[in-house]
Every structure is written in structure tokens, then in C-alpha cells.
Amino acid sequence: MGRSPRCSKDGLNKGAWTVVEDEILKNYVKSKGEGKWSNLAKETGLKRCGKSCRLRWMNYLRPDIKRGNISGDEEELITRLHKLLGNRWSLIAGRLPGRTDNEIKNYWNSYLAKKAKDSLPVARSNIEKKPVYGLRNEARNDQANVTPQQHMEDQNHDSKVATRPSTDTNQVTTEKSKLPSESSAGSPSSTSREDINSSDFILDLSSEDLCKMLDSDFAKLVDVDMNELNNAMEGDGGPLLLSEGMEKSLGGIESGQPTNLVSDFRPLFLESDDGWLGDDMDVLFSD
DNA sequence: AAATATCTCAACCGCAATGTG
DNA sequence: GCACATTGCGGTTGAGATATT
Numbered sequence: 327m328g329r330s331p332r333c334s335k336d337g338l339n340k341g342a343w344t345v346v347e348d349e350i351l352k353n354y355v356k357s358k359g360e361g362k363w364s365n366l367a368k369e370t371g372l373k374r375c376g377k378s379c380r381l382r383w384m385n386y387l388r389p390d391i392k393r394g395n396i397s398g399d400e401e402e403l404i405t406r407l408h409k410l411l412g413n414r415w416s417l418i419a420g421r422l423p424g425r426t427d428n429e430i431k432n433y434w435n436s437y438l439a440k441k442a443k444d445s446l447p448v449a450r451s452n453i454e455k456k457p458v459y460g461l462r463n464e465a466r467n468d469q470a471n472v473t474p475q476q477h478m479e480d481q482n483h484d485s486k487v488a489t490r491p492s493t494d495t496n497q498v499t500t501e502k503s504k505l506p507s508e509s510s511a512g513s514p515s516s517t518s519r520e521d522i523n524s525s526d527f528i529l530d531l532s533s534e535d536l537c538k539m540l541d542s543d544f545a546k547l548v549d550v551d552m553n554e555l556n557n558a559m560e561g562d563g564g565p566l567l568l569s570e571g572m573e574k575s576l577g578g579i580e581s582g583q584p585t586n587l588v589s590d591f592r593p594l595f596l597e598s599d600d601g602w603l604g605d606d607m608d609v610l611f612s613d
Numbered sequence: 614a615a616a617t618a619t620c621t622c623a624a625c626c627g628c629a630a631t632g633t634g
Numbered sequence: 635g636c637a638c639a640t641t642g643c644g645g646t647t648g649a650g651a652t653a654t655t
Contacts, residue, residue: 341624342649364640376640381624384642416643431644432622 339373343382347372351379352387385428392424396433404430405438 339347350372358365360383363376372379385391396404400422407418415427415434422430 343623361641377626377642378624380641385623413644427643428623435645436621 337373338367338375338378340378343374343386347374348382348387351383355383355387381428385426388426390424391426396425400425401433401438404434408434408438 343351350370351366351374354366354370354372358369363380366372366376366379367374374382403421404418407421411417413431415431419425419427419430
């Protein structure tokens with residue numbers, strides 16, 4: 327599966343990984359830890375670029391990766407997070423223990439995006455249908471003739487740990503301050519008040535992670551908006567208006583009524599004199 | 614049974630951010 | 635401050651599996 331080797335530039339292998347390559351990579355990470363991907367090839371003689379090694383480790387060889395069908399809860403969480411964050415798959419993956427950004431991205435593109443596009447509610451009846459693919463996966467897993475990779479996979483995931491890897495936290499804390507994409511996959515990514523206030527979503531986030539998310543991303547978002555808003559207010563742009571769709575998604579805001587994005591979000595994202603306002607909500611959070 | 618369409622997912626690519634000398 | 639190397643992310647590709655005609 328996957329792409330076939332296209333070239334052997336610089337003598338590097340491309341395409342599907344072999345069992346031997348996987349073993350080399352795993353052994354290296356075991357002894358040296360993650361991070362020094364470019365050194366890996368030099369020190370082990372593995373004919374793979376660092377990028378490829380990292381990808382293989384992150385998406386496949388990590389011992390804590392969870393395989394199998396996305397559960398209904400996970401699907402709902404993905405949907406909510408995508409609505410909130412857009413196509414920031416690594417950030418979304420950070421909230422789903424054992425799931426990789428690639429896996430979530432694939433799942434979204436192959437299934438949830440269509441659902442979102444069709445504006446279908448997340449109906450259980452549809453979820454029940456999905457196991458058409460789930461059955462396919464199960465059938466694959468049950469196959470007696472598994473590829474060496476699949477075999478390894480099974481071994482790996484039999485012993486998988488359900489806890490989040492420490493890198494997940496790093497993913498959140500080191501996430502770049504990109505704004506949520508609105509152009510992504512034709513799906514809504516506006517930040518809805520309903521989502522922000524959604525108790526189950528909030529409960530799903532640990533206070534630590536949420537604070538990190540807010541500190542790393544939305545605080546910057548607000549900073550940008552503050553500057554841009556000031557310019558817009560004083561310049562030719564006039565009051566910052568939200569699109570009709572965005573207003574609707576924010577809920578309770580009459581269409582056409584000028585909306586001050588900053589003032590709407592400020593209570594949620596900005597710090598008070600005594601610290602982030604969310605601190606007061608910590609009692610609501612659970613880990 | 615064969616041809617065709619659809620789906621899945623591992624892997625590649627390009628870009629931007631970050632680190633290093 | 636600059637140039638180069640490395641890392642990380644999101645978008646995209648395409649082989650193989652499966653479903654449909």
C-alpha cells in the first residue's frame with residue numbers, strides 16, 4: 327500500500343518500509359530517543375531520509391499507537407475539534423490518545439468530510455453503516471496471510487499502552503500559531519460559541535491542555551485581531567463584521583448586526599488581572 | 614467472472630518554523 | 635543578522651483492497 331518507490335535520489339530508499347528497516351528504526355529510537363532523525367540514517371546506515379524516519383515512527387512504529395476503528399466518541403470529538411481548530415490535525419490528534427494526525431486526517435477526508443459536506447447530522451444510523459469499512463478492517467486483521475508489517479503491527483498493538491505519550495503535550499505546547507483554517511476541506515471551522523461552551527467538549531479537555539491550547543494559539547489569535555481590529559475600526563473597514571454563516575454559528579447573534587469579534591471572544595481567551603479567566607472554570611474540568 | 618468504481622491509508626511533497634554555526 | 639540544516643505539519647498521491655455493476 328502507499329506510494330511505490332519513485333526514485334532513489336541520493337541512494338535513499340522510498341516507498342513501503344521493510345521489516346528490517348522498521349527494526350533498525352525502532353532500535354535506534356529505543357537507544358537514542360526520538361528527535362535526531364537525520365542522524366539516524368548516518369549512524370545506522372538506514373537508507374531513509376530523516377523525514378521519512380520520523381513519519382514512519384510517528385504514524386506507525388510508536389508503541390502507543392492505537393489501531394482499529396474510530397469509536398463513536400472519538401468521531402464526535404474529532405468533529406468538534408475540527409469545527410474548533412480546522413485542519414490542524416496534529417492538534418486534534420493530541421486530544422485522541424494513540425491516534426495519529428495522519429490517521430485522523432485520512433479518516434476525516436474519507437468519511438467525516440463527506441458527512442460534513444452533506445450537512446448530515448452525526449446520526450447513529452450512519453455510524454452503524456460505517457462498519458462496512460470496519461468489517462473490511464477486521465477481515466484484514468483476521469487474515470491468516472498478513473504481511474510482515476501487519477504482523478509486526480499486531481504485535482506492537484497487542485502491547486500498546488493507552489496512556490498519552492509525552493509528545494502529545496509537546497504537540498500542544500509547540501503548536502505553531504496558525505489561525506484555524508476556514509478554507510479547509512469545505513468544512514466549517516468557525517469557532518462557535520456553542521462549541522466553546524459545550525460542556526462535554528470542555529470536560530473532555532484537561533484544564534492544562536486547554537490552557538496550553540489557549541495560550542499558544544488563541545491568545546495570539548486575539549492579539550492579531552486586536553491589532554487588525556483597531557486598524558479596521560479606524561480605517562476604511564469599519565466595524566469588523568462576521569459573515570452570516572459565522573454569525574449563525576456563533577449563535578444568538580442577529581444576522582447583519584455588527585459583531586465585535588474581539589469583545590465576543592475576549593472573555594474566553596484573554597487573561598484577567600488575576601490570570602486567565604479560565605482558571606475560574608477549573609472546577610469544571612476533569613482529567 | 615470480469616470490468617469498473619470506490620475507498621483506505623501509508624507514504625511523499627512542499628512549505629514554514631525552528632535550530633545551529 | 636545571515637545562511638543552511640533540520641523538524642514538523644498539512645495537502646496530496648496512488649497501490650491495493652473491496653464493493654458494485
